[in-house]
Amino acid sequence: MESEPQKNGVTRREFFRIAGRAGVGLVVSIYVPEWLGVESTAPNLIPRLETPWQPSIYATLDSTDVLTVKAFRSELGQGTSTALAMVFAEEMDADWSTVRIEHVGANRAYGDQMTVGSRSIERYYDPLRKAGAAARQLLVIAAAQRWSVEPGSCRTEQSAVIHPDGKQMLSYGQLVSDASQLDPAKASSAPLKDPASFKIIGTPRTLYHAPSMVRGEPLYAIDVRVPGMLYAVVARCPVFGGKVVSFDGSKASAVPGVRRIVQIDSGVAVVADNTWAALRGRAALQVTWDEGALASSSSASIREGLIKSAPSVDGADAQTFKAAYDIPYLAHAPMEPMNCTADVRRDRCEVWAPTQAAQAAKQAAQTLTRLPDDAVIVHVPIVGGGFGRRSGTDFVRDAVQVSQQVGAPVQVLWTRDDDLQHDAYHPLSYNYVESKLNDASVPTALPTNRSFTQRGGVPTGSWRSVNNFTDAYARESFLDEVAARSKLDPLALRLKLMPAQGQQVLQLVADKAGWGKPLPEGQGRGIAYWALWGTTHVAEVVQVAVAADGTVRVPRVVCAVDCGQVINPDTLAQQIEGGIIFALTAALKASITIDKGRVQQRSFADHSLINIAEAPAVEVYTIPGTGRPPTGIGEAGVPPLAPALANAVFAATGIRVRHLPIRPEDLRR
Amino acid sequence: MALITLMVNGKQTSVDVDPATPLLWVLRDALGLMGTKYSCGEGVCGACTVHVDGEPRRSCVLTALQAVGHQITTIEGLAADGTHPLQQAWLAENVTQCGYCAPGQIMTAAALLAKNPRPTDADIDAAMTGTLCRCGTYQRIRRAIHRVAGQGGA
Numbered sequence: 001m002e003s004e005p006q007k008n009g010v011t012r013r014e015f016f017r018i019a020g021r022a023g024v025g026l027v028v029s030i031y032v033p034e035w036l037g038v039e040s041t042a043p044n045l046i047p048r049l050e051t052p053w054q055p056s057i058y059a060t061l062d063s064t065d066v067l068t069v070k071a072f073r074s075e076l077g078q079g080t081s082t083a084l085a086m087v088f089a090e091e092m093d094a095d096w097s098t099v100r101i102e103h104v105g106a107n108r109a110y111g112d113q114m115t116v117g118s119r120s121i122e123r124y125y126d127p128l129r130k131a132g133a134a135a136r137q138l139l140v141i142a143a144a145q146r147w148s149v150e151p152g153s154c155r156t157e158q159s160a161v162i163h164p165d166g167k168q169m170l171s172y173g174q175l176v177s178d179a180s181q182l183d184p185a186k187a188s189s190a191p192l193k194d195p196a197s198f199k200i201i202g203t204p205r206t207l208y209h210a211p212s213m214v215r216g217e218p219l220y221a222i223d224v225r226v227p228g229m230l231y232a233v234v235a236r237c238p239v240f241g242g243k244v245v246s247f248d249g250s251k252a253s254a255v256p257g258v259r260r261i262v263q264i265d266s267g268v269a270v271v272a273d274n275t276w277a278a279l280r281g282r283a284a285l286q287v288t289w290d291e292g293a294l295a296s297s298s299s300a301s302i303r304e305g306l307i308k309s310a311p312s313v314d315g316a317d318a319q320t321f322k323a324a325y326d327i328p329y330l331a332h333a334p335m336e337p338m339n340c341t342a343d344v345r346r347d348r349c350e351v352w353a354p355t356q357a358a359q360a361a362k363q364a365a366q367t368l369t370r371l372p373d374d375a376v377i378v379h380v381p382i383v384g385g386g387f388g389r390r391s392g393t394d395f396v397r398d399a400v401q402v403s404q405q406v407g408a409p410v411q412v413l414w415t416r417d418d419d420l421q422h423d424a425y426h427p428l429s430y431n432y433v434e435s436k437l438n439d440a441s442v443p444t445a446l447p448t449n450r451s452f453t454q455r456g457g458v459p460t461g462s463w464r465s466v467n468n469f470t471d472a473y474a475r476e477s478f479l480d481e482v483a484a485r486s487k488l489d490p491l492a493l494r495l496k497l498m499p500a501q502g503q504q505v506l507q508l509v510a511d512k513a514g515w516g517k518p519l520p521e522g523q524g525r526g527i528a529y530w531a532l533w534g535t536t537h538v539a540e541v542v543q544v545a546v547a548a549d550g551t552v553r554v555p556r557v558v559c560a561v562d563c564g565q566v567i568n569p570d571t572l573a574q575q576i577e578g579g580i581i582f583a584l585t586a587a588l589k590a591s592i593t594i595d596k597g598r599v600q601q602r603s604f605a606d607h608s609l610i611n612i613a614e615a616p617a618v619e620v621y622t623i624p625g626t627g628r629p630p631t632g633i634g635e636a637g638v639p640p641l642a643p644a645l646a647n648a649v650f651a652a653t654g655i656r657v658r659h660l661p662i663r664p665e666d667l668r669r
Numbered sequence: 670m671a672l673i674t675l676m677v678n679g680k681q682t683s684v685d686v687d688p689a690t691p692l693l694w695v696l697r698d699a700l701g702l703m704g705t706k707y708s709c710g711e712g713v714c715g716a717c718t719v720h721v722d723g724e725p726r727r728s729c730v731l732t733a734l735q736a737v738g739h740q741i742t743t744i745e746g747l748a749a750d751g752t753h754p755l756q757q758a759w760l761a762e763n764v765t766q767c768g769y770c771a772p773g774q775i776m777t778a779a780a781l782l783a784k785n786p787r788p789t790d791a792d793i794d795a796a797m798t799g800t801l802c803r804c805g806t807y808q809r810i811r812r813a814i815h816r817v818a819g820q821g822g823a
């Protein structure tokens with residue numbers, strides 16, 4: 001395998017992509033990290049000729065016009081790396097076909113890198129616009145110097161600077177060496193484009209990695225293979241907080257291919273020559289556990305405790321309305337289960353982590369290895385779904401600890417039952433809402449819930465949209481109950497209570513969904529609105545058909561979003577569609593229950609996800625946002641779904657369900 | 670351990686494995702074909718779908734021994750250059766989000782279209798229901814399959 005060292009110390013291999021550009025010829029240049037380990041179908045024909053120009057930490061440009069934008073937020077399928085590259089390329093006036101995206105891994109130069117809370121675009125839109133504009137400006141100055149003309153008389157287009165005569169042009173690549181001589185301060189106040197003239201921002205672009213994904217290329221951490229690597233799975237105590245008392249590895253060691261059995265913080269790891277041997281070894285392993293204090297806890301008893309600590313819903317009267325809503329523990333269950341590969345040596349540590357928190361992963365590795373900052377390298381491959389789960393570092397610590405003990409690179413794989421039974425769950429909560437009503441039986445203010453949760457040793461964490469999911473479910477169900485009591489239309493009531501941006505998305509979604517139009521018997525529509533993190537306004541209308549046996553079918557969901565400037569409309573639609581399906585699993589199908597301190601679900605058979613036959617047709621509409629700052633969309637589809645569904649079920653059946661998931665037995669008539 | 674000869678993507682290849690090893694792990698760990706994904710390991714998610722003599726099969730519940738003597742096709746072998754009509758349709762409809770389920774989805778859909786070039790929505794439901802996507806790309810998967818069918822099949 002041909003390879004060459006790069007400046008950042010990572011060995012990379014030339015891979016190919018043809019970026020054609022009139023007047024420049026064909027360019028072959030894209031890199032695939034060597035650890036991906038696939039044989040390239042392309043010969044390594046064209047070596048890199050020079051160090052590319054780096055106008056800022058966000059990108060490099062080489063003399064063949066290839067613009068490499070650094071992806072410094074984790075890519076989980078939410079399209080952030082493509083969107084950030086679009087922003088940079090837009091302001092630089094780059095030809096999109098010359099763009100490639102390179103993931104940087106953990107690096108403090110890029111801020112906290114915590115890829116959570118739908119905030120990558122919201123935060124980095126301005127910095128990347130400015131960086132793109134500055135790069136463009138330097139190229140313009142370089143061209144103007146060559147032509148001895150005023151920079152202001154040149155224009156740019158598709159990765160080229162155009163001479164004032166309108167005929168001569170220099171491609172960006174041709175200007176790389178000139179531009180790299182310039183003082184970047186010359187471009188510190190480069191003007192930004194008028195958003196009305198955007199050519200890339202606001203246009204649909206296929207996700208950059210999609211072609212590799214459909215070919216099955218090894219993009220993910222689970223696909224990492226390094227020479228001499230071993231494979232491990234970990235036996236964990238089935239009860240949260242339990243500890244290893246002792247283990248007998250004699251049977252496990254007898255499994256062909258099993259190399260080592262080592263104890264780590266999370267349990268006992270079986271290390272083998274391949275995944276299958278590790279799995280068989282773990283099945284043969286005998287561990288005695290101290291189950292600890294949680295061995296008698298259950299989600300039912302935790303819930304009982306919460307209800308006792310919350311105000312009573314009894315005692316509502318004409319002026320006050322009270323209700324409470326239950327949300328169970330919820331799992332993330334990304335299709336790529338937790339895993340991590342680590343290679344810990346005496347003086348360095350390299351980690352490949354499917355993480356949303358690159359620097360937390362690095363910090364965890366540093367703490368365990370006591371190595372200095374520059375001796376720990378964390379790569380962040382494409383992540384096969386995150387949803388908040390990967391902001392933790394448990395899977396990283398597993399791999400680092402096992403590699404430390406066995407002195408070889410190790411991939412620790414979590415099986416699906418490990419993943420479901422040792423998640424950091426969306427917490428179980430009991431949500432009490434109370435509201436004073438005015439003479440027209442309308443709440444005197446927008447109600448808010450008091451959310452009662454108790455961790456009680458059960459690991460909890462961020463789950464796509466976090467408390468927005470919980471709070472929206474409580475408030476928006478509550479408002480519908482008030483509307484029904486007061487004989488008000490649920491839309492009309494919301495239009496009275498919500499801020500202007502909320503009213504806009506409510507009106508839009510109602511129009512598109514045909515709100516108020518008659519539906520056949522047994523069907524109903526429900527509406528809900530939420531401002532995700534207070535900034536992205538989203539309203540949904542869910543249509544349901546409830547069968548006599550209580551089975552709920554969801555043929556259609558319509559969504560209206562106001563997220564300011566849209567970067568990639570296709571990504572926006574994908575994220576809303578995906579958020580709706582994600583929330584629908586929680587609203588109708590899967591939850592996590594605990595008995596005797598153990599999670600009762602262990603596979604996609606008893607924690608079943610919405611499938612294609614159950615998936616509604618989703619329509620997404622946006623409020624035009626050109627020129628306004630963009631706000632987050634990765635979680636936006638989630639919060640309104642469950643309340644809109646519960647409200648639709650009520651409209652169809654007259655039955656109000658105050659818990660999730662809504663099950664057929666709740667609705668049997 | 671035993672030397673087992675498999676026919677994968679048209680090439681004969683011998684591997685020294687425990688014959689009870691699921692084909693999934695032979696592909697991934699022994700042959701370095703990483704396109705076939707692990708997600709559940711018990712036949713309920715479809716991420717590991719490959720073709721065995723043209724039929725969609727879950728490689729996590731098929732042993733290496735059972736695969737002997739059959740033509741195995743993985744996502745890497747579906748089309749030499751990744752230009753199977755479904756792979757193109759996946760891009761045209763911008764189906765993938767995280768993309769982790771894509772190989773299994775595409776292999777399942779390819780087997781469907783090979784038998785039934787003009788599937789109805791009900792046919793798609795029947796063939797694809799067991800192939801899960803946590804990112805929720807289902808309506809785009811449906812559109813991608815219809816797109817290929819509309820072009821005259823795979």
Ligand code: FES
Nearest residue numbers: 709710712715729
């Ligand atoms: S991994 Fe084989 S069906 Fe899920």
Ligand code: FES
Nearest residue numbers: 767768770802804
């Ligand atoms: S695209 Fe992520 S699981 Fe399907």
